[in-house]
Amino acid sequence: MNNGNAASESAVFDSERSKPVRERPLLSPAVVVNLLRVGFFVASILLWQYVLSPALDPFYISSPSRIAVRLYEWATDGVLLPDFIYTMESTFIGYAFGCGAGVACGFLVGRIKLLGDVLDPFFDALNSLPRVALGPLFTLWLGIDLAPKVLMVASLVFFVVMSNTRAGVRDVNPDYVNVLRIMGADEKTILWKVVLPSAAVWIYASLQVALPWALIGAVIGEMIASDRGMGYQILHAGGVLDSTGIFAGLVILMIVGLALTHLIRLLEQYSQRWRPQGR
Amino acid sequence: MLNFNDVSVEFETTQSKIVAVDHVTLDIQKQNFVCFVGPSGCGKTTLLNAAAGLVMPSTGTIRYDGQLRKGFNKDIGYVTQTETLFPWRTAAENVGLALELQNLPRSEINERVDRYMSLVGLRNFQDHYPRQLSGGMRRRAALARTWIYEPETVLMDEPFGALDEQLKLSMQKQLLDLWERNRSTIVFVTHDLAEAVTLADQVVVFTSRPARIKAVKTIDLPRPRDPYRIHFSKEVQSICAELWELLEDELRETVQ
Numbered sequence: 001m002n003n004g005n006a007a008s009e010s011a012v013f014d015s016e017r018s019k020p021v022r023e024r025p026l027l028s029p030a031v032v033v034n035l036l037r038v039g040f041f042v043a044s045i046l047l048w049q050y051v052l053s054p055a056l057d058p059f060y061i062s063s064p065s066r067i068a069v070r071l072y073e074w075a076t077d078g079v080l081l082p083d084f085i086y087t088m089e090s091t092f093i094g095y096a097f098g099c100g101a102g103v104a105c106g107f108l109v110g111r112i113k114l115l116g117d118v119l120d121p122f123f124d125a126l127n128s129l130p131r132v133a134l135g136p137l138f139t140l141w142l143g144i145d146l147a148p149k150v151l152m153v154a155s156l157v158f159f160v161v162m163s164n165t166r167a168g169v170r171d172v173n174p175d176y177v178n179v180l181r182i183m184g185a186d187e188k189t190i191l192w193k194v195v196l197p198s199a200a201v202w203i204y205a206s207l208q209v210a211l212p213w214a215l216i217g218a219v220i221g222e223m224i225a226s227d228r229g230m231g232y233q234i235l236h237a238g239g240v241l242d243s244t245g246i247f248a249g250l251v252i253l254m255i256v257g258l259a260l261t262h263l264i265r266l267l268e269q270y271s272q273r274w275r276p277q278g279r
Numbered sequence: 280m281l282n283f284n285d286v287s288v289e290f291e292t293t294q295s296k297i298v299a300v301d302h303v304t305l306d307i308q309k310q311n312f313v314c315f316v317g318p319s320g321c322g323k324t325t326l327l328n329a330a331a332g333l334v335m336p337s338t339g340t341i342r343y344d345g346q347l348r349k350g351f352n353k354d355i356g357y358v359t360q361t362e363t364l365f366p367w368r369t370a371a372e373n374v375g376l377a378l379e380l381q382n383l384p385r386s387e388i389n390e391r392v393d394r395y396m397s398l399v400g401l402r403n404f405q406d407h408y409p410r411q412l413s414g415g416m417r418r419r420a421a422l423a424r425t426w427i428y429e430p431e432t433v434l435m436d437e438p439f440g441a442l443d444e445q446l447k448l449s450m451q452k453q454l455l456d457l458w459e460r461n462r463s464t465i466v467f468v469t470h471d472l473a474e475a476v477t478l479a480d481q482v483v484v485f486t487s488r489p490a491r492i493k494a495v496k497t498i499d500l501p502r503p504r505d506p507y508r509i510h511f512s513k514e515v516q517s518i519c520a521e522l523w524e525l526l527e528d529e530l531r532e533t534v535q
Contacts, residue, residue: 175363178333183377183428184353193376197367274367274408 062244070248080233084252087218087230090146094153095214102158102210103203106165111195116166127159131217135224149221149229156217160210161203168202169195201275204268211260215253281307281330281432281464286339287489288325299325301489302339310462314475316522317485317493318529323468324360326490327434330466331357343432356430358421358438364409370420371396371405377428395423398453400446415442419450426457432464440470451477451506459503472519472526477506484522487529494525 027035045064053063074080109116109123131152138148176194185193222231230249237245288300299322307313315323328334330341332351341348343355364373375392396402399419401412409417418441425433439447451474458465469475475482476498484493500514509515 173363175359175361176365178359179363179365179376180380181351182331182333182355182357183380184351185380189380193379194365197365200367272367274369274410276410 058243059241060243062247066244067247067251070244071251074248080230080252083229083233086146086228087222087253088256090149090153090221090229091214091218093146094150094217095157095210097150098154098157098214099161099207099210101154102161102206103165105158106162106203107169107191107195107199109162110166110169110199111191123159123162127163131155132220132224135221138221139225144225144227148225149218152221152224153214153217156213157210160213161206164202164206164209165199168199171202172198201272204264204272208261208264208268211264212257215257219253280309280344281466282340282342282345283326283330284340284342286326286329286336286341288322288329288334289337298489300329300336301491303490303492304339305483305492305495307464307466309464311480312458312465312467312478314479314482315466315468315485316470316472316475316482316526317490318487318526319470321485321488321529322490323485324436327357327436327466327468331355331434333357354431356425356428356433358425358433358435360436360440362409362417362421364417364420364424366409369406369408370401370412370416373409373420374423374427376424381428391427395427396420398426398457399423399450415446418442422450429461430463432466435465435467437468437470439474447471447474448506448510454478455504455506472522473510473515476500476515476518476522477504477510482522484525485529493529496522 048061049064052061058066109119134155135148135152138151142148142151172195176198177190180190180194218229219231219234222229223235226232230253234246234249237243237249283303283305286300286303287298290297290299301322303326315326317323325334329336332348332355335349343352364370365376368376371392374396375388378388378391392405393402396405399422401416401419401423404412404416409420412420418438422435422438425435439450442450454465455478467475467478479498482496482498484496485491486493496518498518500509
């Protein structure tokens with residue numbers, strides 16, 4: 001292995017990662033993007049505070065300063081903490097159940113062709129049901145505590161994850177499967193070594209998409225029937241015409257949603273580091 | 280020990296039936312190095328696929344060690360022409376795949392991966408993902424992935440086709456050295472007549488599609504052979520000329 005080796009070593013490439021070295025601009029593109037983001041955020045807040053709020057009526061659209069004060073009050077006296085925890089509980093438990101069941105069912109209907117062919121229209125039919133409309137049923141079955149909210153969350157998350165997993169499992173390159181079969185692998189090994197890793201891209205994408213749905217499910221569940229939770233508090237603030245309270249609740253939900261999405265993205269980037277970055 | 284008995288493979292498309300392999304009868308002896316040559320698209324790959332168990336013959340039988348084979352055969356390793364390194368595994372993880380399936384201890388896997396990656400000149404690229412390797416390097420990693428578990432019989436479909444001339448000679452030498460040591464049975468498809476003559480005990484010449492056997496030529500050059508030396512030698516050249524005559528008519532048909 002002496003000759004030809006040097007030539008091939010220089011042939012290594014990774015077009016995504018290693019770019020030809022050039023003179024660097026003063027600010028890297030990432031910094032520029034971040035600066036513009038901060039600028040956009042600040043401009044929006046200022047517009048709301050100094051133009052929209054005075055021009056319209058703070059009674060209807062509140063204002064950033066009022067919302068900030070309210071958030072500060074909530075943070076210091078901690079009245080909202082139990083509600084917050086309650087909502088997070090139903091979000092997480094429902095998300096975990098929905099994702100677990102979704103991945104498992106996606107695998108089954110993806111791998112077992114007959115099962116998939118038979119069940120597909122039923123899944124489609126169930127998925128087309130507006131889940132909100134099932135709320136009263138969930139309440140009837142499970143009462144008004146955590147369980148109906150968990151079910152609401154899981155029912156939303158499940159279909160997103162299931163249909164993606166199914167697509168990912170069916171998308172597996174048969175050549176990869178044959179590599180293992182030729183080496184004498186059994187079905188279980190094929191599942192672990194080829195089907196799961198190659199469907200992982202799809203599964204991660206669905207975990208990300210499903211996350212906002214989990215929050216939506218939890219809040220909707222609380223709005224349908226509850227005496228606790230962020231959804232209940234927002235509904236309550238609406239009832240007493242407190243727009244600041246509504247907005248403050250929304251801000252909290254938004255921050256939670258962003259943080260969780262970011263967390264999943266990090267997880268994905270780590271486990272999918274074999275793929276070209278920057279998509 | 281690998282016997283094709285009257286094997287035909289037909290594919291049905293919506294419009295027509297395509298016969299890829301037409302009544303091939305061929306015995307490949309244990310520990311022999313056999314090269315298949317023939318016009319491109321003639322059905323050599325289909326024959327390998329059938330031997331590996333990826334395709335069922337439409338008629339005829341394939342026996343291995345005298346036993347009828349249906350489906351996959353653990354004793355046959357196959358380096359396909361399509362690119363099948365797993366993109367989510369590093370080069371080393373790809374090469375070690377078969378050993379992982381055998382549940383060997385990690386230390387032994389690492390040691391053998393190291394050895395075989397050195398053999399194909401990829402020692403310094405163990406942690407690279409396939410997309411970070413050049414096409415030729417990916418081919419070599421795929422070779423190492425099959426060689427490493429030393430199957431009794433190895434099918435190789437134009438394994439060195441994408442490599443430049445120097446690298447090709449060097450890989451031929453590695454392959455011959457390896458084969459002198461472990462004496463697996465090798466079926467090797469190539470376009471390169473000199474390569475076939477350099478490596479093989481027998482060269483099987485196929486007709487243009489459907490693949491029928493046109494001739495089987497035994498190569499009597501002494502072993503061990505050194506590809507660097509004999510590649511341009513008179514003996515090899517004259518056998519190539521002989522094979523070329525056999526192929527010429529077939530190629531003319533293909534081009535027309």
